[in-house]
Amino acid sequence: MTITTSSLRAHLLQSLSTLPNRHDLGLTILVSEPKKTTSIFPHTPIPPKCFQQDFLIVLSSDLPSNANIKPQDQDSADAPSSSTTTSLFEQDESPKKVLVSAISANLYTFPSSSSTASSILYISKVDSSGYSPSALPLTRLLIVSFFNFFLLHVQNVRIQLFARSQNQYLFANSSQGGGKKVLSGAGLCKWWKNVYEECVISYIKLKSTNSTKEGEQEEGIRLNYLLPGYEQVESLNLLGKGKDLPERLKWEYKPPFDNPITSTGNTNASTNSRNLPVSLATLIPSLPDDPKTRFLEELVTDSFQQNPNPLKQRPQQQKQGESSSGSASVKKSKKEIELEEELNQRQSSHIALSKIDKKEFWERIGFRQECAGDVTGFFTLEMSGKNKINGDVETTISKITGETGGEKNEQSSTIIPPIRPTTEIVDPITSLDPESEKVSIAQPKDIPISSNSIPSSVPASQSTDRPDTIPKEPLLRIEIINRLLTALTNLDFANLTLAIEGSEIWLKQVKSIVKGEIGEKSSEGCFGLIPRKVDLPESGGAGLVRKERQEEKVTMLMPRKKKKV
Structure with missing residues (x-):
């Protein structure tokens, strides 16, 4: 949506x-138009559509x-x-x-x-x-x-x-x-x-x-x-009990993205078709300005320094083989070579991250600079x-x-x-480039959509870089x-x-x-x-004014004082 x-x-x-x-x-509410991206899972050969x-x-x-x-x-x-x-x-x-x-x-x-x-x-x-x-x-x-x-x-x-x-x-x-x-x-x-x-x-x-309608499924809130770096008992001492939550709802002390995103199932199927192992590359997303993202990058870099990527030479070797084989081979364009190199890089990164256990990942992240100096925390609300x-x-x-x-x-x-046919063939190299306007021959070229107008004549199923449901009101570019x-x-x-x-x-x-x-x-x-409210009481009303911080009561053993004789 x-x-x-x-x-x-x-x-x-x-x-x-x-x-x-x-x-x-x-x-001031600024909302961008949806844009296809592959940066959220940059270490897997075929990232999920996002x-x-x-x-x-x-x-x-x-x-x-x-x-x-x-x-x-x-x-x-x-x-x-x-x-x-x-x-x-x-x-x-x-x-x-x-x-x-x-x-x-x-x-x-x-x-x-x-x-x-x-x-x-x-x-x-x-x-x-x-x-x-x-x-x-x-x-x-x-x-x-x-x-x-x-x-x-x-x-x-x-x-x-x-x-x-x-x-x-x-x-x-x-x-x-x-x-x-x-x-x-x-x-x-x-x-x-x-x-x-x-x-x-x-x-x-x-x-x-609102009254619950018949047939409506229960929502799951987690x-x-x-x-990072603290046990659950230590976290309770640091953060306190908190508010009284509704029945059957409580906090769990575990890392985020402990289970895969639902829609990444097609990504796992794609990686399985390439005989790739289960990896952190498809479990932990790379979010902007986040310690998890930087840690994943360092793990991949360290792995390549210890074991140079053998796939880096493949495009160059194939290019040399094509040039020596004569006119029978088709010479690849610069864009195709770059996309193939990126695909090989992602495949190697996927393999490198598959050697890191997720439990080890979250234990090691507590010793990183972003998390080791002061108390930090990952918080997730899942619906x-x-x-x-x-x-x-x-x-x-x-x-x-x-x-x-x-x-x-x-x-x-x-x-x-409308649901697209599951038999649609996706070019893995083309799908890695969110800005590319290359589509299959059987499909018409996607018409660029400006921020001032959105054409309604183009069927949603023909667009490769935008969601199926596009609002008529204009949105800003990212x-x-x-x-x-x-x-x-x-x-x-x-x-x-x-x-x-x-x-x-x-x-x-x-x-x-x-x-x-x-x-x-x-x-x-x-x-x-x-608009401002008029005729408000001096206290501000509604009990929403921030109260002064009170001293917290600490229960502890105190030495008993001797009575004076």
Whole structure:
């Protein structure tokens, strides 16, 4: 299923509209169009068919015109002074905006021959600037709402992240501003564990409000985490008990991707046809900026240094043999030679990773630099089973996607894309190149789809680089989102003045680029507003204001004091 900007925007606005916010909140929702990728499994000869969508969600807030601004989670003397803040508003009477929270994520969808695909939602980066004028936990609420959207609308999804404490990820120098609290490694892992629990609890409450229809299958929710280098007992002491989860739901202490992704079965069949052994290459995906990815690369590199790849010389030897055999042989093009070299490289990498046991892999990763210094953690929320969609949202999505030529499930009104014949022959060399427009002779050439228009006359079964179900509303190119993400990380949030200036520049840049990419009317759907609430009590209302941290009670044996005579 392709996620559309309008459906995600509607969900986030609806979730955040219940906040007792005293200042206007702005949402920027950037969603990319699906793009075929092979980078998620780069060490196997025939990677599974996978489509990638990128997301960049940024929350901004208006600042009050008075000088009494208290940065979030901070009672420090480093907070902006009253005189500094007042001078910012003397230049312009319009309210100033500042970016307060941001999420960068990737969705990997693996189409299946059945009606249900599998997906990985990878949370690449989450950060807060520390300049929110409200005490509301905006970052936490934004993440929970973001997670719940995918639990509601994506079937068989795994929400995966790697928690590692850093001063900043998306807002450069924001730790110097005086309003940002940087958690320790154990504190960050505990925070993420609570976020996952809050997400599951709120999702189950939301689903329980809807009556279960007859014939609807039970959903399976699984939670697991791993702190590399620590035993389970040690992890419990570090993270604590956590929230009370619903019945029959508990955390499991095990590594992520302990079992293969459902849709990779065709990949295993393909590798078996090549007489290749079972390998980590088809079990552990290579996600961006993730220690697992770097460790897999190092294992392959070390293996090649110890045992040089004998397949590297094959294309050159075959090329020499063809040139000496005369006109009977067909000379390969440069592109074909490069693709064949890549195929041989992947096959050798697959064999190299097959010699590493998965238990050994997870034990050794705890000694790596990313995991050895401070406490780090892998967290997974896995949802399986038939996932029903709320009726209102479902109607909205149907209006957006329109008629796709797919069939409707009798138990659900969600669109199921037409299934391709299983007898389709796939060229393994061509399939390794996601950007290639080469197709078989029996199929017409795929028509490029621009970001401004999507042709509806091309049958979905003829497209080789895009999912079967394509929304009619335009989406951004992945390159555009990467460009705007880079622009965000290049801003300076060292103090409130720089944060306001950088926020204004970035928001104007986003509106200009998105407007030029998908048009003025479509670009309006990438932005949303949560109006401020008036007549709120002084406490902020609804009990959502962050409470001051209390001293934890520690039970331990104490020496008994002697009584004075």
